[in-house]
Amino acid sequence: MRFSKLQGSGNDFVVIDNRDGKVDEFLKASNIDIKDFVRKVCAFHIGVGADGLILIEEPKDKGNDFSWRFFNSDGSVAEMCGNGSRCAVRFAFEEGIAGEKVRFETLAGVIQAFVSHGGKRVKVQLTQPKDYREVRLEVDGQRIEGSFINTGVPHFVALVEDIEKIDVVRLGRLIRFHPDFQPKGTNVNFIQVKTSDSIRIRTYERGVETETLACGTGATASAIIAYKKGLVSSKPISVITRSGEVLTIDFDEQLNEVFLEGGVVRVFDGFLRRELFEC
Incomplete structure (x- = not known):
């Protein structure tokens, strides 16, 4: 075949x-x-x-x-x-x-x-993205604040100070299976702001059940949330993936048209x- x-x-x-x-x-x-x-x-x-x-x-x-x-x-x-x-x-x-x-x-x-x-x-x-909301979770004895949005599939996004210090697999798995996101669970993204129009991202993917080198819907969810929360101020937004490649995310203010572009x-x-x- x-x-x-x-x-x-x-x-x-x-x-x-x-x-x-x-x-x-x-x-x-x-x-x-x-x-x-x-x-x-x-x-x-x-x-x-x-x-x-x-x-x-x-x-x-x-x-x-x-x-x-x-x-x-x-x-x-x-x-x-x-x-x-x-x-x-x-x-x-x-x-x-x-x-x-x-x-x-x-x-x-x-x-x-x-x-x-x-x-x-x-x-x-x-x-069109849907179900945007702010979320507070109790995970492994610590409080984690983030945002949830569905960009075709569900995504939780959390801002971190140093993305290299995050145990993406362990923490990502705990959030992915958290009771707040059951029964289907969620993908989990950790982001760090780089400039006024760029962020870095690491993603734990539901269904793959580990960290992946990139996630398009996760990059899109993270860019939208970063913009909504004022973490970045200019569009389009460059999202630097774990692989080092850059995805470009653009959207209108009402999120009626959302675009993901890359090689x-x-x-x-x-x-x-x-x-x-x-x-």
């Missing part, structure tokens, strides 16, 4: 063109659950290794270019993924599925995107062998 691996700012994804339904046919014939399929493909060292897996499928509305099914590396379904969407768009552009202006369907709604630099740079217009790399193409799913 042919696949491609792409990455955006260090977030890497396996992308498969499933418009012909070959993945579903393989799962049925092999008696394999989709979650097990995703976990085996995304596993580092013993699989391809990725933060998530994307299936490109036919759209329900023929006015859109394609639909996707997005899975975190643990096999769980996510409504939206910012960097994943940018990788999916580059793949669709290069495979002739879509042009430079793209519309595709997700569980979070229809996403618009724009391709430039021959596919190497992609800007996506995310769905995308098509790392390699390959073929999955049946043997992977027999062990």
Whole structure:
């Protein structure tokens, strides 16, 4: 089965063109659950290794270019993924599925995107953020103040003085599973202000269940909250990810139009062998 691996700012994804339904046919014939399929493909060292897996499928509305099914590396379904969407768009552009202006369907709604630099740079217009609120948590005997917002998926954002001193995995996991965010949990972002229009970020991702090198919806949530709280004053906002790459976030004052932009790399193409799913 042919696949491609792409990455955006260090977030890497396996992308498969499933418009012909070959993945579903393989799962049925092999008696394999989709979650097990995703976990085996995304596993580092013993699989391809990725933060998530994307299936490109036919759209329900023929006015859109394609639909996707997005899975975190643990096999769980996510409504939206910012960097994943940018990788999916580059793949669709290069495979002739879509042009430079793209519309595709997700569980979070229809996403618009724009391709430039021959596919190497992609800007996506995310769905309108919702559920913004200030949050105070009791975590591990300490009080943590932050903000919550849903930018397609839920995100908690906390300002810290020194981002390098944060134990992202331990603290992030405690917040991710905090009772205030149940039953679905939340992604967790720690930010540090750098300049009037830039922040640094580290993210614990729900579904990956560890720190990732970048998170597009997390970068977007963090930029919006930093602006709302007056931590930055100029737009667009540059978000420096753990990988060192920069994501650009722009939005209007009413958050009707929110854009995430950055580079995308098509790392390699390959073929999955049946043997992977027999062990």
